[in-house]
Amino acid sequence: SVKPTILILGAGYGGMVTASKIAKQFGSNDANVTLISKHNYHYQTTWLHEPAAGTMDPDRTRMPISSVINTNKIKFVQDEVNEIKKEENKVVLKESGEMEYDYLVTALGAVPETFGVGGVFEHAFSKWTVNGVREIKEHIEYLFAKYNNEPEPRDDYLTFVVAGAGFTGMEFIGELSKRIPELCQSYDVPKSKVKMYVIEAAPTALPGFDPELVEYAMNLLEHRGVEFKINQPISEVNAEGVVLKDGEEIKSQTVVWATGVRGHPVIEQAGFENMRGRVKVERDLRAPGEDNIFIIGDCSLIINEETERPYPPTAQIAMQQAETVADNLLALLKGSELKEFKPDIKGTVASLGGKEAIGVVGNKKLYGTSANFMKKMIDNRYLWILGGAGLMLKRGKSPL
Ligand code: FAD
Ligand code: NAD
Structure with a gap:
């Protein structure tokens, strides 16, 4: 039988973790999987305030996709997604034209929100x-x-x-x-x-x-x-x-x-029902009414049931969604039941330059050097999830 085709759009937190988990969990006969992204590198959006101010080399935030994803298992295509034709199960790329899919994972991230402010x-x-x-x-x-x-x-x-x-x-x-x-x-x-x-x-x-x-x-x-x-x-x-x-x-x-973000414009173009470019996804992370399209990361919207307000879009959520999506794709292929996504918000820590930071982790408030330590550990943990101890030691931050 013909192997189904899975396309993953965007090599940010959502797309990379999805791809890396698929590479680990899928058998070689399960599916043809292709990751499509604008650049041949992955970059850590969450580090970008540092190179912006010149306190970190911009190159430190990026890594070749082929250095972290097994490209024998996941094909990589460097191209820009211009359109999703969900009725035809196709995406339209800037250079290489149309690609068909059986299953789609959209993880194209966000664009700036201006709230109509001119200029x-x-x-x-x-x-x-x-x-x-x-x-x-x-x-x-x-x-x-x-x-x-x-x-x-x-x-x-x-x-x-x-x-x-x-x-x-x-x-x-x-x-x-x-x-x-x-x-x-x-x-x-x-x-x-x-x-x-x-x-x-x-x-x-x-x-x-x-x-x-x-x-x-x-x-x-x-x-x-x-x-x-x-x-x-x-x-x-x-x-x-x-x-x-x-x-x-x-x-x-x-x-x-830096007044906030909206979901990638391709979401609106594709005709998904959305709020500022974000699709309120089902519990299994599929777009409403679509049985073969998952939307994760900053293009998705999930309501926090305690506050009845949307969770702010974060890398933390994007990565957790990616894990669920990889499982749910496999479930679809095997005909088993899909999982419900439950965010597990560990906290929020923000750096303030030098060795300063603030954060809430669990119900603990942190500031100064302890918050800074935690922030570096969070940054390192991501590298661990993506590429194991090797990547973390090579690319990680010293927590001290
Ligand atoms: P992204 O990680 O942004 O990835 C999107 C990918 O899609 C990129 O690789 C991009 O090149 C690619 N792409 C875009 N358009 C196209 C196209 N048309 N065709 C092909 N490819 C395309 N969150 C936290 O949880 N903790 C933090 O500490 C934190 N710090 C942040 C600091 C800064 C300065 C910023 C800006 C954000 C921070 N965030 C943080 C938020 C976090 O970065 C985002 O929520 C997260 O990146 C969303 O992941 P994503 O996979 O949806 O998108
Ligand atoms: P945000 O929406 O969190 O904050 C934007 C701020 O801009 C708001 O306080 C808003 O009131 C203000 N604003 C809006 N319009 C304005 C105007 N016309 N003039 C002046 N101020 C205006 O957006 P963000 O900071 O870009 O963050 C985007 C997402 O990324 C959020 O979900 C955030 O939680 C996440 N993020 C997390 C971290 C972290 O955890 N360390 C760091 C960066 C971003």
Whole structure:
């Protein structure tokens, strides 16, 4: 009999863990499995605030897909997914045209959400990808280099605006605030000239997170020179900087956008019912009404039954979903019963630059070096799941 074809779209947390688990669990006669992704490398989105600020080499966040996935078992195709034709069981790729599938796993991740604020894509940095963050890093260094060579001082060269005090915005400013003294030193710039703003629409930074830890983070960052503007939505980004809802303007040549995410545009294009590009998947992680399409990671939406609100999209959930999807694909092939996905949220830990971090793990609050230790362990644990001890030792972070 002909082997069924499984396509996995996207080699991020969801796609990589699905592929690696299939490689381990499927027999060679079970299915033809192909992983399709834009680049021939996998990158760790959760590390990107570091290379964005220049505190880590961007190359450290990525690894060749063939170095972690057994490409004898899982075929890899480097291409961009432009379309899913779910009625025809086909995906349309940019270079290689159409590919047919019997089963599809969609794990294409997220794109920036602007909430309709104008000028973001033209004037702000909003791409949390390897190529996106490299541009932020180079841009910041270039402005430092340029500063002393202008006939008139340009304060907007040394004014950095972060839009959104969610985890991405806070982790990025944590890294940047840690790096500024070093940049000032290398580029002959007085530290007093540098301004860093974090602008948040909600009445607090990190809305929904433990208030004590939010205060800890804000105090720490303020000590490093960060100024918070809370409860002040950005209403426009333009060539000069940002305009706030109350009319205030902040002149800045570097606006880093981190106001949240929506699911990949291919989801909407394909005609799945969605909320901001995310599909509220069934308990077995299939799209409603589709018996052969799984959607995981930032393209999926799952309701937390305790709070009756969607879980925030995280790598933690994407990886756990991937494990369930690999099991459920095998169940479909064998005609056995599918599993229900139950997220097991271990906690949330965010780095703040240097050896600082905050987090809640179980019901324990962590901050400072213990939170930093935990954060590094979480980063290392992922490498362990993906490629075992070898990958963790080669690519992991020192927890001390
Ligand atoms: P991704 O991991 O983003 O992978 C998507 C993949 O699809 C990528 O490889 C991409 O190249 C590929 N792709 C995209 N478009 C196409 C296309 N058209 N065709 C082919 N391939 C395509 N979560 C946590 O749990 N803990 C954290 O500490 C944490 N820190 C974060 C820090 C930062 C700075 C950011 C930005 C996010 C962080 N997150 C964290 C969130 C986490 O990164 C995401 O929830 C997670 O990456 C989602 O996994 P995914 O598999 O859905 O998508
Ligand atoms: P987010 O949605 O968590 O935070 C975005 C913030 O931007 C919100 O506080 C929101 O009020 C604010 N905002 C929205 N519009 C605004 C405007 N016009 N002006 C000013 N502020 C505005 O998004 P994120 O930080 O990009 O994170 C995306 C996902 O990734 C989340 O699910 C998050 O939990 C996850 N993540 C986790 C970690 C971690 O665990 N360490 C780190 C980064 C991201």
